[in-house]
Amino acid sequence: MKIRLREPTIAFLFLLPAFIGVIVFYYYQIVQTGIYSLHNLQHTADWQTQPFVWFKNYATVFRSTYFWQSLRFTVYFTFMATVLELAVGLGMAMATFWVSRWLGGILRAIIIMPWVIPPIINAMIWRWLFHADVGLFGYILVSLGLVDKPPLFLTEPMLAVHSVIFADVWKNSSIMAIFLLGGLAAIPADIYDAAKVDGARSWFRFRKVTLPMLLPTILVALLFRGIDALRTFDLIYGLTGGGPGTVTETLSSFAYKYYFTYGKFGLGSAYAIVVFAIIVGLAAVYLSRIRRNMRFKE
Amino acid sequence: MSRERKWLVGICILVVLATLAACGPTPTPQVIKEKETVVVPVKETVTVKETVVVPQEKTTVTIAYNQYFNMTFGPADPPIVAIKKAVESKYPNIKVELLVTSTEAKTWHDMYTTWFMAKDPTVDILGVGGYWTAEFAEAGWLEPLNDGVAPDVDPKITAKLIPAYLEAHTYKGKLMGLGPWWGGIGGLYYRKDLLEKYGFKPPQTYDDVVTIAKTIMAKEPGMTGWTWSGKKDVALVNRWFEYLYGFGGKYFDDAGKCAMNSPQALAALEYMVNLIKDGISPAEVATWKEEDSMVRFVSGQAIFHTGRQDMLFWLDNPEKSKVVGKWGFIPNPAQPGGRRSGTYEGWAFAISKFSDSKDAALKVLEVMFDFPVQKELNLSQGPVQAHMDVYTDPDVIKNNPNMPLIEEIAKTALAPLSSPQYPEIADILAEEIHAAITGLKAPKAALTDACARIDLATGH
Numbered sequence: 001m002k003i004r005l006r007e008p009t010i011a012f013l014f015l016l017p018a019f020i021g022v023i024v025f026y027y028y029q030i031v032q033t034g035i036y037s038l039h040n041l042q043h044t045a046d047w048q049t050q051p052f053v054w055f056k057n058y059a060t061v062f063r064s065t066y067f068w069q070s071l072r073f074t075v076y077f078t079f080m081a082t083v084l085e086l087a088v089g090l091g092m093a094m095a096t097f098w099v100s101r102w103l104g105g106i107l108r109a110i111i112i113m114p115w116v117i118p119p120i121i122n123a124m125i126w127r128w129l130f131h132a133d134v135g136l137f138g139y140i141l142v143s144l145g146l147v148d149k150p151p152l153f154l155t156e157p158m159l160a161v162h163s164v165i166f167a168d169v170w171k172n173s174s175i176m177a178i179f180l181l182g183g184l185a186a187i188p189a190d191i192y193d194a195a196k197v198d199g200a201r202s203w204f205r206f207r208k209v210t211l212p213m214l215l216p217t218i219l220v221a222l223l224f225r226g227i228d229a230l231r232t233f234d235l236i237y238g239l240t241g242g243g244p245g246t247v248t249e250t251l252s253s254f255a256y257k258y259y260f261t262y263g264k265f266g267l268g269s270a271y272a273i274v275v276f277a278i279i280v281g282l283a284a285v286y287l288s289r290i291r292r293n294m295r296f297k298e
Numbered sequence: 299m300s301r302e303r304k305w306l307v308g309i310c311i312l313v314v315l316a317t318l319a320a321c322g323p324t325p326t327p328q329v330i331k332e333k334e335t336v337v338v339p340v341k342e343t344v345t346v347k348e349t350v351v352v353p354q355e356k357t358t359v360t361i362a363y364n365q366y367f368n369m370t371f372g373p374a375d376p377p378i379v380a381i382k383k384a385v386e387s388k389y390p391n392i393k394v395e396l397l398v399t400s401t402e403a404k405t406w407h408d409m410y411t412t413w414f415m416a417k418d419p420t421v422d423i424l425g426v427g428g429y430w431t432a433e434f435a436e437a438g439w440l441e442p443l444n445d446g447v448a449p450d451v452d453p454k455i456t457a458k459l460i461p462a463y464l465e466a467h468t469y470k471g472k473l474m475g476l477g478p479w480w481g482g483i484g485g486l487y488y489r490k491d492l493l494e495k496y497g498f499k500p501p502q503t504y505d506d507v508v509t510i511a512k513t514i515m516a517k518e519p520g521m522t523g524w525t526w527s528g529k530k531d532v533a534l535v536n537r538w539f540e541y542l543y544g545f546g547g548k549y550f551d552d553a554g555k556c557a558m559n560s561p562q563a564l565a566a567l568e569y570m571v572n573l574i575k576d577g578i579s580p581a582e583v584a585t586w587k588e589e590d591s592m593v594r595f596v597s598g599q600a601i602f603h604t605g606r607q608d609m610l611f612w613l614d615n616p617e618k619s620k621v622v623g624k625w626g627f628i629p630n631p632a633q634p635g636g637r638r639s640g641t642y643e644g645w646a647f648a649i650s651k652f653s654d655s656k657d658a659a660l661k662v663l664e665v666m667f668d669f670p671v672q673k674e675l676n677l678s679q680g681p682v683q684a685h686m687d688v689y690t691d692p693d694v695i696k697n698n699p700n701m702p703l704i705e706e707i708a709k710t711a712l713a714p715l716s717s718p719q720y721p722e723i724a725d726i727l728a729e730e731i732h733a734a735i736t737g738l739k740a741p742k743a744a745l746t747d748a749c750a751r752i753d754l755a756t757g758h
Contacts, residue, residue: 043437043718045415132582133593155584155736243530244584245733260408262722262755263437 030276036269043263050266057270061254067271070249071278077165077250078229084169085225086218089176094206096177097184108181115174123238126167130154130239154240157247164236164248168229176221183217184210219290223283230279251275356393357658359385361647362410363425364401366480366679371611372697374677377479384671385662392658397421403532407721414439417652422659426475428466428644429714429724435469436718441649441656442472449649449660451476455667459684466713467646476667477646479675481682482606484540484630484640485707487613489601491624492518504544504569504631507602511578514601523578524602527591530732535724536641537604538731539712541566543639544632549715555758556749558727559742562636567734567741574735584736596621604630606643607681607707610700627703629710639712644682682708719755726751 005013037057039047061067096107114122129136130153138150153163187210195205233252236242242249255275259268361367361378370376375383378396385394397420400406407430413421414437426434434440443451451473456464459476467475486507488500492514501507511523527533542548547562557563573579583591588605595603596613598620612618613625632638647666649659665671672685676694681704688694695701717723730748733739739747 043433043439131590132580132585133590152581152585155581157736157738241530242729243732244736245530245738246729247738257722257725260411261404261725262719263411263433264722 033269033272033276036265037267037273039266041265041269043265045265053266057267058274060267061270061274066246066249067251067254069246070251070254073161073248074230074232074251076161077168077232077248078226080162080165081168081172081229081232082222082226084165085173085176086222088169088173089221090180090218092173092177093180093184094210097181108178111174111177113174114171115178117171119171119234120238122167122171123235126163126170127154127239130163155244157244160240160244160248164239167239168232168235171235172225172228176225179221179224180214180217183214183221186217187213216290223286223290226286227279227283230282231275251278356391357655358393358395359422359655359658359662360395360397360420361423361425361662362397362399362421364399364406366401367396367425368398370678372677372680374674377675377678380671380674380678381662381666384665384668384674388665389658389661392661394662399425403427404721410434410439414650414652419650419652419654421650422653422655423647423663424650425479425645426467426477426648428477428642428646429716429720431467431474431646431648432469432716433718433720434648435472435474439651440474441651441653442474443476443649443660443663444473449656451660452664455664458669458686459667460686462711462713463642463644463684466642466644467648469716475646475648476663476684478644478682478684479647479666479672480679481642481644482608483642483682483704483707483711484536484604484606485710486628486630487595487603487605487609488626488628489621489624490626492521492601493626500626500628501602501631503633504541505633507631508573508576508578511601512576515578520599522580522594522600524573524604525586525591525594525600526579526583526604527586527588528579528583528732528735529585529587529590530728531587532724532728533588534731535727536643536714538566538570538727539641539715540604540630540639541570543712544630544636545569546633546635546637553758554756556752556756558752559745559749563745564742565633567731567745570731571734571737571741584732595625598624607700607704610681610703611698627700627707629707637712638710640707640710642711642713717756719752722755723752726755 036045036047038052038054040051040053040056041047044050092111096104096111099107117125128134130138132138132150132152132155135150135153137153141147142150151159153159191209191213192205195209200208231252232250233256236248236250237253240248242253251271252275255268255272257268258264258271262268361381363378367378368376374380378394382394385392399409407427410424410426410430414434424440426440431440435442441449443449444456456473456476463478463481464473464476467473467477486501490500493500493510496510496514496517498510498513501510507524515521515523526537528537539549542558542563545562545566547560547566548557551557574581574583592603592605592609594600596609596619607627610627614622616622629638630640647663649656649663653659667684669685669687672683672688673691673694676683676688676691677697680688680694681698681701689701689705698704714720715723726748730739730744730751734741734744
């Protein structure tokens, strides 16, 4: 017996496993976290037997001065890290794209290395580099005579904030470069040839050909890295532990701490939902701007 | 399908089958039993004894602990090997396995939280920090060992364990774990040679430390006064407790409210801050974990160092230390009216409420805290163990001649703050104390904020 299916039905059947996967592995947890956030859960996730507290947990979140402080830091960190990673990543992509094929392969293998190092290992490496007694950076600065004694990279608030940004840029510029290399490869060579014939020099070609053609890739890469930076946790946790005081505390650390360390699943869930809402909100605004930009390109 | 491809498929199937066979259950040890077979003949009954082999099921008891359980630092097997040997000889039908956890206490704690939340029955015995006892007990995640409901530990075992340590692992009158199998107590290391050279006796008060440090630092250029671990971490909280009690403060008042904003507590924190301001402790202490903080003392560049007793093992080893024979180790100082205190960080073993082999787990736990294994643990990773006979054992004293120093320090052991909210309280204290020593907050503001947050967390 032959079963005849119309094209939309076949498409639906093909999509069904992925659809079920997304529902089971993503949306179910979000709904569950939302339910938890409305209950007073301490060391238990059995929400049906625990008091329903309406939005009390959310009120606690918004009343916390530490939450607002960490929101400010997280936004600053995300902005600085993403912009610097774009600049460094673009430089690395340009440098590796225009060299010979075999050298490009070697350089690409080298630039991807920081990205494949697990964040917590990365944090340990940087902790030693910034170490006040035996750190390389302190040694270099003292040897060059720029300072009398090694700066306290992880204790001085301003230095600590920018040290974690520096470590993040080192790690994640490479993935930005890999994204942009894909974008560069997609630009047709004949456009460059035409520009050369018209007498355009290299800087002009970069501004008028490369950058506009690369813009869609840049926007997607920024979105990807921006969301990732908003959720940063391991690197900063390993490097400063959120210190000095709470100066480098990130939003993600709140949900983690209240959920896993303190066992306050209700409050931890409220933090998680608020962070989720902030990320979705920022991503939505960003995506709408990208769409507008794409329409303009069309 | 081509001939080559058929061969290839055939080989792949064989490889898969062989792999599956290799991954199958390993043969379990067998016990010889006598089985009676009754033969009924026509006229008479004859009983024939026949020997048959009946496989015996082994119960697996899984212990969760970090990688140090696989290591030895002395003339004995690593702890897990010693435990396996002792259990196998006493209970052949019990198999012990180690599940390696993180060495980082916070990550380790959070692993447990995840397992408990999932009611995971895989882990039977857990290594638990003394300050986790109240939290896990309050959540009902640990099996009480003396509540009259099985599994209860044999009183003959507990009678031999040091009561003060057992007290630290008791919550609301219920013994939640046996310990320590390994422990740390804070004390003060000092440069005996330098103190003698400048005519000082070992310090008794915190003021003495400042006087001695200032004098020697003035005469020995490049020398650091006092090193300690000030990174925003649990070690900073432990150091804070020592200063707090040393200045006559305490954790909570009689009503259970935070008392760490008392005048004594303020004096303690101001003292810590002034150590850095006056240059007796370098500003770098605020970035140091325990292992970083000992570097200068071991290199001969510091007069005092506060830390656990761990260094005693190798301070006289010339390959690792530049202060061989030049050091002393005494209980932490205290101001008049204060208590000389070393924060006790003992690691106990407890039985998970969700274990599916509680009886077997109890048997293993009893073996672990009986003298033979305790002695092995001391020889491999001593010196702070629960069993009191260990401290007078000739082999132990021969292996660690510094046992008398440790006994002195142990007298000042300060039980960690006991609260089901300990992880949150520890985080609050780490944040506020760190903010004070790095100059982000005035000591009074830091303690006021700390107590407000702690009272909120504990519901006061």
